[in-house]
Each structure stands twice: as C-alpha cells, then as structure tokens.
C-alpha cells in the first residue's frame with residue numbers, strides 16, 4: 341500500500357465569475373500542490389487574471405468551491421487571502437513605496453499588526469538582511485527602492501512572500517517589464533520559492549519563461565481550462581498550439 345495521497349494545498353472546483361454578460365471564469369477546476377510551480381497561459385481575455393483575482397480575494401466568485409488544506413474556505417477579501425491562507429499576490433505594477441528603503445518595503449503595512457516587536461529598526465533591518473540572503477541577492481536593507489531596477493524591485497516584492505512565510509505566491513506577468521538579464525534572476529527566485537515548499541502560480545505570455553520553471557502548465561480558453569500539461573518535453577510551439 342502506498343502513502344495516502346496528500347490533499348492539495350488548494351483545490352478549486354467549478355469556479356464561475358461573470359461581469360454582466362461576460363463569463364470571465366466559466367467553471368474552472370484545478371488542484372494546486374505545495375512546492376509546485378503552475379504556469380498559466382491563454383490568449384488575451386481568456387480569464388487568467390480574473391481567475392487569480394478569485395484566489396486573492398480581489399473579486400468574489402458567483403459560484404464554485406475552494407478547499408484549502410482539506411478545508412472549505414471562502415476568500416472574501418484580500419486580507420483573508422493573505423493573512424488567513426497565506427496567499428501573496430505580486431502585481432504587475434509593483435505596490436512598493438519608492439521613497440522607502442528595501443527593509444521598510446519588505447515590512448510595509450505589516451509592521452504594527454504582526455511585527456510589533458520589530459519596532460526596533462535594527463531588528464527589522466537584520467531580519468530584512470537575512471531574507472535578502474535567502475534570496476541570494478546583492479540588495480541591501482538600506483537601498484532606496486525607487487533607485488532600483490524593475491527586476492530588483494521584483495525581488496523586494498517576492499521577499500515579502502518569504503518574510504511572511506506565505507504558502508502560495510501568485511504572479512501575473514512578472515517578467516513582462518524587466519530586462520532580459522533580470523528575467524533569469526526572477527525565474528531563479530521562483531525556483532527558490534518552490535524549494536521552500538511554496539506553491540507558485542505564474543501567468544505569463546513569455547512562454548519560454550514558463551517552460552524554464554513550471555512543473556505543469558494550464559491553458560485557459562474563454563474562461564475555462566482547456567488542458568493542464570506536465571512540463572515534460574514541451575516546446576513553445578506545443579503551448580501556442582494548445583492556446584489557439
């Protein structure tokens with residue numbers, strides 16, 4: 341007898357989200373495991389971002405079920421997604437404060453509530469330094485975020501997921517706006533998150549990036565998942581074929 345199958349981190353069942361007459365997400369079911377990178381592809385308007393918004397609590401589904409670590413959950417707000425379930429979204433337009441330091445940005449919005457004992461700035465900087473070391477980056481806690489490149493700012497955003505021990509990290513087009521050289525760094529961070537046991541959901545139109553890091557790739561089409569493919573022996577042409 342084998343080990344009992346471990347429950348997925350998040351099981352999505354028959355999720356539906358409409359905007360008026362538009363069925364943006366039209367019956368999506370998917371299991372997401374801890375420690376896997378799930379790539380998500382699909383044409384413009386296929387429903388990828390809307391699907392993610394249902395996991396981050398930005399929108400609420402019309403119907404469908406979510407089961408998190410074996411328990412039914414309702415993700416009713418971004419605070420529930422983040423603080424209760426540990427789902428961190430890294431937005432295309434990074435929500436960082438350019439005038440503040442890397443350390444201050446890592447703790448932004450979290451310091452008083454959950455890290456009251458870090459009011460001591462020295463301790464905050466030390467904690468930030470250890471997170472940056474985990475991520476293997478040259479960034480320093482006192483660097484001013486507004487003076488960093490897009491890719492470096494991405495590292496700061498991802499650092500928050502490490503710092504607060506999120507279970508799932510969601511990225512919508514993380515490599516769209518950064519230099520080719522920095523793309524490798526971001527993909528390396530994705531691998532580090534997986535090694536740390538986190539689930540990573542990665543939406544990208546850069547198919548070669550997904551082929552480089554994803555364990556599986558889900559293909560969205562008109563609000564549905566057309567197929568989920570293990571990333572074994574796949575080429576860009578296979579993904580393009582699956583999308584259209």
Ligand SMILES: Nc1ncnc2c1ncn2[C@@H]1O[C@H](COP(=O)(O)OP(=O)(O)OP(=O)(O)O)[C@@H](O)[C@H]1O
Pocket residue numbers: 359362363364382383384385386387388389390391560
């Ligand atoms: N807030 C909204 N109000 C009304 N319609 C919306 C809203 N958000 C998305 N839609 C519609 O839902 C559908 C799915 O959009 P969505 O943004 O999820 O697609 P996507 O797969 O992320 O596309 P892209 O690759 O262009 O980012 C589209 O028809 C879009 O116009």
Ligand SMILES: [Mg+2]
Pocket residue numbers: 388389390512
């Ligand atoms: Mg989108």
